Amino acid sequence: MKMDNEVLVRVEHVSRKFCRSLKRSLWYGVQDMLSELNPSSKLRTTKREGSSAPAQEPNEESFALSASRNGLRRDEFWAVNDVSFELRPGECLGLIGRNGAGKTTLLKMLNGLIKPDGGRIEMRGRVGALISLGAGFNPILTGRENIYVNGSVLGLTKKEIDAKIDDIIDFADIGDFINTPVQSYSSGMQVRLGFAIATAISPEILLLDEVLAVGDMAFRIKCYERIGRLQKNAATILVSHSMSHLSTVCNRIFFMSHGKGSYYADRKAGIQRYIEDQTSASAKEDFEPLLTFIPPFRSASIGIEPEQIQHGDDVTVLITMDSCNDLDNLQLRCSASTEEGNPVLVWDGDWRGQAINVRRGRQVIRVVLGPIHLTAGRYVFHISLTQPGNGQLLLYSRGTASFEITSKEIYSEVPTTFGLKHLAITHNGTTSHL
Amino acid sequence: MPDLPIRVYTPEPILGHPLRLVREMFADLSAGRELAWRLFARDVSAQYRETLLGYMWAFLPPLVASLTFVFLNSQGIVRISGTTIPYPAFAMIGTLLWQVFVDGLQTPSDAIARAKPMLARINFPREAILLAGLYMVVFNFLIRLLLLLGVMVWWRVVPGTSIVLFIPAVAALILGGMAIGMLLVPVGSLYGDISRAIPIAAQFWILLTPVLYPPRTTGLAGILATWNPVSPLITTARESLTNQPLSMLPAFLAVFAISVLILGLGWMSYRIAMPHLIARMGG
Numbered sequence: 001m002k003m004d005n006e007v008l009v010r011v012e013h014v015s016r017k018f019c020r021s022l023k024r025s026l027w028y029g030v031q032d033m034l035s036e037l038n039p040s041s042k043l044r045t046t047k048r049e050g051s052s053a054p055a056q057e058p059n060e061e062s063f064a065l066s067a068s069r070n071g072l073r074r075d076e077f078w079a080v081n082d083v084s085f086e087l088r089p090g091e092c093l094g095l096i097g098r099n100g101a102g103k104t105t106l107l108k109m110l111n112g113l114i115k116p117d118g119g120r121i122e123m124r125g126r127v128g129a130l131i132s133l134g135a136g137f138n139p140i141l142t143g144r145e146n147i148y149v150n151g152s153v154l155g156l157t158k159k160e161i162d163a164k165i166d167d168i169i170d171f172a173d174i175g176d177f178i179n180t181p182v183q184s185y186s187s188g189m190q191v192r193l194g195f196a197i198a199t200a201i202s203p204e205i206l207l208l209d210e211v212l213a214v215g216d217m218a219f220r221i222k223c224y225e226r227i228g229r230l231q232k233n234a235a236t237i238l239v240s241h242s243m244s245h246l247s248t249v250c251n252r253i254f255f256m257s258h259g260k261g262s263y264y265a266d267r268k269a270g271i272q273r274y275i276e277d278q279t280s281a282s283a284k285e286d287f288e289p290l291l292t293f294i295p296p297f298r299s300a301s302i303g304i305e306p307e308q309i310q311h312g313d314d315v316t317v318l319i320t321m322d323s324c325n326d327l328d329n330l331q332l333r334c335s336a337s338t339e340e341g342n343p344v345l346v347w348d349g350d351w352r353g354q355a356i357n358v359r360r361g362r363q364v365i366r367v368v369l370g371p372i373h374l375t376a377g378r379y380v381f382h383i384s385l386t387q388p389g390n391g392q393l394l395l396y397s398r399g400t401a402s403f404e405i406t407s408k409e410i411y412s413e414v415p416t417t418f419g420l421k422h423l424a425i426t427h428n429g430t431t432s433h434l
Numbered sequence: 435m436p437d438l439p440i441r442v443y444t445p446e447p448i449l450g451h452p453l454r455l456v457r458e459m460f461a462d463l464s465a466g467r468e469l470a471w472r473l474f475a476r477d478v479s480a481q482y483r484e485t486l487l488g489y490m491w492a493f494l495p496p497l498v499a500s501l502t503f504v505f506l507n508s509q510g511i512v513r514i515s516g517t518t519i520p521y522p523a524f525a526m527i528g529t530l531l532w533q534v535f536v537d538g539l540q541t542p543s544d545a546i547a548r549a550k551p552m553l554a555r556i557n558f559p560r561e562a563i564l565l566a567g568l569y570m571v572v573f574n575f576l577i578r579l580l581l582l583l584g585v586m587v588w589w590r591v592v593p594g595t596s597i598v599l600f601i602p603a604v605a606a607l608i609l610g611g612m613a614i615g616m617l618l619v620p621v622g623s624l625y626g627d628i629s630r631a632i633p634i635a636a637q638f639w640i641l642l643t644p645v646l647y648p649p650r651t652t653g654l655a656g657i658l659a660t661w662n663p664v665s666p667l668i669t670t671a672r673e674s675l676t677n678q679p680l681s682m683l684p685a686f687l688a689v690f691a692i693s694v695l696i697l698g699l700g701w702m703s704y705r706i707a708m709p710h711l712i713a714r715m716g717g
Contacts, residue, residue, distance in 0.1 A: 008438075026624045029710050033620050036447040036706045109443060112557045114713040117445050125438040131555045138552075140480050149476065152469040153558040204438055 007124070008205055008235040009087040009110065014119035015259075016105055017072060018079035028073060079105045081259035082119070087235035087252070089204075092227065094250030094267070095239045096274045101256040103239045107131055107207050110237065125204025125234075128154070130194050130211045139183035143174065143193055146182055150197045164200045171222070172196040187214045199226050206236040212245055224249050243271060243375050275377055289380075293395040296325035302383055304401040314370025315403050319383060320362070321395070327358040330394070331386045334367065336379045336403075344374060351423050356385075358425075366424045378404045448706060459561070459705060466559030473549075473566035478573060492577045496529035503646045516648045519676050523589035528645040530578050531671050534604060535664055536636050537574060538611020541567035542704070543622045543629050546711070553708075554715045560708050564616075564701075571608050586675075594677030603671035606686070610667055610693040616700030620707035624714060644669055649681070663689050 019025035151161035253270020264270030300321040385395040545567040622628030666685035
């Protein structure tokens with residue numbers, strides 16, 4: 001009963017500096033080590049904690065001011081800046097944020113690999129950690145030998161490992177490779193073994209850094225099950241960029257951006273925050289949309305209506321074009337991809353038997369597609385029109401149109417089919433449709 | 435729920451609580467024994483796996499160094515006199531003992547460099563890799579001991595009662611080397627300059643130490659023999675093995691004691707430095 005209130009991970013105002021320049025970073029390292037020999041350096045760190053409150057403000061200027069007051073040296077920045085949260089048994093925290101937001105640095109501090117520059121971390125219980133791939137395997141030893149090495153790293157005696165080794169090998173499920181040197185393992189196999197070892201001790205705290213990303217589907221499901229089983233007495237922190245992992249296992253979200261973090265007890269709100277961050281980030285990045293066509297087309301444009309839909313709604317694709325010739329039986333291919341370019345939906349069918357005939361002059365092809373069951377986020381649309389027979393590409397549009405799904409429900413990223421609802425071509429006021 | 439171990443991480447310098455530091459040092463040392471043994475077993479099996487000559491490499495460097503001097507001496511190019519045992523035996527025993535010291539010197543930084551991927555990813559008693567390094571030095575010494583025995587049998591060098599001091603003398607060589615090596619770790623792991631400089635420094639150092647010649651008492655060589663901390667160690671180790679009067683016993687004991695002291699300090703600095711080193715390892 002009392003157990004429920006027990007905080008396993010307590011992170012209070014934790015900060016950590018990082019240096020962009022390698023040469024300086026080494027020199028600062030020497031300075032830091034020397035300052036550890038000097039008891040007055042304690043004063044400096046406590047001062048930093050006291051003045052960390054104004055740094056909370058989003059205002060860039062005030063942040064820069066307080067940062068320099070807080071003793072940032074040249075080329076340094078806060079990789080983790082005044083982060084606080086608590087985790088109790090049964091809680092699984094999804095740590096999300098862009099690359100470089102400070103997630104791994106935070107995880108390394110939680111695991112005691114590096115010291116915080118400010119704040120306090122309290123970890124209660126044994127820690128199973130899988131920080132990046134390989135988890136410190138020795139490449140020339142076999143998987144079995146590495147189990148013993150890593151097991152003793154985790155504080156197990158040979159006897160304890162002997163008792164668990166069959167479980168570990170069963171779980172990793174890498175077959176005869178267990179007796180092969182680890183250097184011949186694929187990254188997925190390394191993660192299988194690493195996860196199996198890290199969770200075999202039934203740790204109270206489990207730290208997982210983007211490890212599930214390389215596992216195959218079957219293994220991920222096994223991992224979810226095991227995390228779920230450990231969950232009762234354990235707190236898990238999982239770094240992931242996959243919304244489906246996060247929504248499958250996590251019940252808390254910690255969103256990090258530029259070293260700062262915000263805690264969400266509500267998973268959906270946290271994921272929503274992350275998606276907003278992602279879309280605003282990619283809007284800034286130069287994405288090169290492309291629209292090309294050849295005669296007989298004189299002009300063309302692609303539009304999507306509406307640009308924002310709810311999960312499960314339809315979208316309408318509008319292809320507006322001006323042709324100087326009649327073209328019959330064109331092949332239309334539509335696809336949608338994530339902004340990184342991963343295709344998620346393709347429609348390449350025969351449009352329910354309707355011929356796509358283009359007439360001389362201006363016209364609009366209106367294609368209603370749906371329902372669209374995709375994870376919330378922004379998707380870009382691609383369209384191609386080709387001539388039958390010779391396959392000549394007449395019109396090609398890549399990423400000139402996009403739509404956004406605002407989440408009603410977070411679903412998996414597994415592609416689902418979407419269907420043609422309606423197709424109509426309007427030419428000179430007359431519309432032909434299904 | 436049983437009492438769970440609690441770990442607290444703060445920016446506070448660990449030297450602020452020296453007693454806790456020492457307690458943790460020994461706790462981790464004992465917790466790391468099993469791991470150290472595994473790492474050692476792993477290193478032994480891996481050490482010469484990718485070589486043809488295998489364990490020959492354990493005694494080739496000192497052998498070649500001493501043979502060079504045996505040759506120069508036999509041809510009269512350099513004339514080394516005053517050895518009470520045949521010069522080849524003298525030189526080989528000297529270089530084999532010197533190699534023990536150099537091994538100790540290089541072990542801490544080598545061990546850290548090898549363990550980088552592990553250090554950057556897992557939290558384990560950091561003492562384990564030092565301990566594994568120590569085991570390795572001892573192991574390599576035992577292999578060389580075979581050659582040493584061969585040399586002694588061949589030249590009929592018979593040890594006397596002072597042989598009891600041989601083991602402490604070798605221990606002093608290892609500990610002294612490791613003590614210096616550990617003091618170099620904080621800077622040496624950040625800047626590659628140190629690990630590059632060690633072999634060069636060792637080359638000079640061996641010539642400034644009575645390894646290939648008997649200790650002098652006069653001149654610059656005499657001053658070096660007196661103030662070079664390694665010379666009492668080497669000299670005492672060799673004298674105890676070859677039944678000579680122990681000419682530098684007080685200096686040996688002093689150096690031994692100071693080595694142990696420095697080793698303790700080096701160990702502390704190793705612990706203090708580790709999180710800072712790992713922060714800059716990446717991975």
